[in-house]
Amino acid sequence: MPKISIIVPVYNVEKYLQKCVDSILAQSFRDYELILVDDGATDASPSICDDYAEKDQRVKVIHKQNGGLSDARNAGINVASAPFLGFIDSDDYIAPDMYEQLYFDMIDGQADLAICGIYDIYENKDPKQLPEVRKVLTPEQTLKMILDAKLISVHAVNKLYRREIFSKIRYPVNVITEDAAVIIPILQACKKVVINTKQQYYYVHHVGTISSRSFSDRDLDTISVWERNEEIVKRTFPALSYACHTRVCWANFLVLDKIMVSKNWRTIAVRKKIILFLKKNWRFIIKNNRLTKGRKLVFLALVINEVLYRQIILQTKTTLGD
Structure with missing residues (x-):
């Protein structure tokens, strides 16, 4: 054996x-x-x-x-x-x-x-x-x-x-x-x-940018998996709740970036739900020392206007979610 x-x-x-x-x-x-x-x-x-x-x-x-x-x-x-x-x-x-x-x-x-x-x-x-x-x-x-x-x-x-x-x-x-x-x-x-x-x-990591990867409903798995993880962490490892909620925010940013570079981004209804979630967590995001300064600056653009946010993501040609 x-x-x-x-x-x-x-x-x-x-x-x-x-x-x-x-x-x-x-x-x-x-x-x-x-x-x-x-x-x-x-x-x-x-x-x-x-x-x-x-x-x-x-x-x-x-x-x-x-x-x-x-x-x-x-x-x-x-x-x-x-x-x-x-x-x-x-x-x-x-x-x-x-x-x-x-x-x-x-x-x-x-x-x-x-x-x-x-x-x-x-x-x-x-x-x-x-x-x-x-x-x-x-x-x-x-x-x-x-x-x-x-x-x-x-x-x-x-x-x-x-x-x-x-x-x-x-x-x-x-x-x-x-x-x-x-x-x-x-x-x-x-x-x-x-x-x-x-x-x-x-x-x-193979050649390709966020703009070359079109959004699909399967991408929402990233959010739902981390939301489930957050519920488990709250019950079993409560001291890690802050860190896990950071991952939930990260997952929402990751999916939103893919939505916003899609040609049909305005018709993707879940976009509004994700943006609402992020805006409700604005204080958590801005004060979070685990999220990068670049991510926070782009988030402020989202708070101002989602079209501005989309333009920045398109210009970077990559996700800022990591």
Whole structure:
């Protein structure tokens, strides 16, 4: 039995898949199985997966009908045989010692979850280097750091999990903010978490701006997921209510930005509800030290006039929600 099951959902990523898989097969930690979940891909990705399985006995391939990222991850969880689980997105890649670090951090810290740092990779831009911190934390302390989003993030992919965590947890299908939707139940299933912010995961941001990504009703998942998280936090981690409400405001800004750059922005009725929510929270937003000065200035433009807000967002060509 391998010690780690690494699950990689695969859907129409023939351009990136080889770099991803090669980075996994080059791991200094060798005792793992790699589960490639072909989620009904229509390009050359399925045959690339099969080629890897023929060359390396650690590679297993699942071919299934398209069900989305969450469904593919769940399919991998269902067949995984190792006591520890990890997830990689198929257009990203990892450092050669990422799983060695995660595994021994978890063992040494007697933890249920290990987290490493992430490099955000943008074309023609040097990745930001973060300070290196290693700590063993409680679930509440970990959630605080995730909500602050300075050294560790909500992403599923830069983590190693004890398999028991997923005994009752699965990723929600047809929800686009799936990582945020399960992070609190995952932490509630832990007793201890070890973080090591050495950046080992390379999260690739592909070319494109907010103006190239049209709004759809599915984007509203981002708001509803963080609203649900806020309700859980109020009950279970009340000291983190302020930080979580910041994430709810951030989610509303993120969705509003996508609405406002859409050609049909005036006809998107939910726009008014989001703007009303943000304006009701004007004091919270302006005094919030977690939101950037740029975001606050753009928010003031929204308070004055939504057309002015839209013009600024269009000029920046990017979301200011992060």
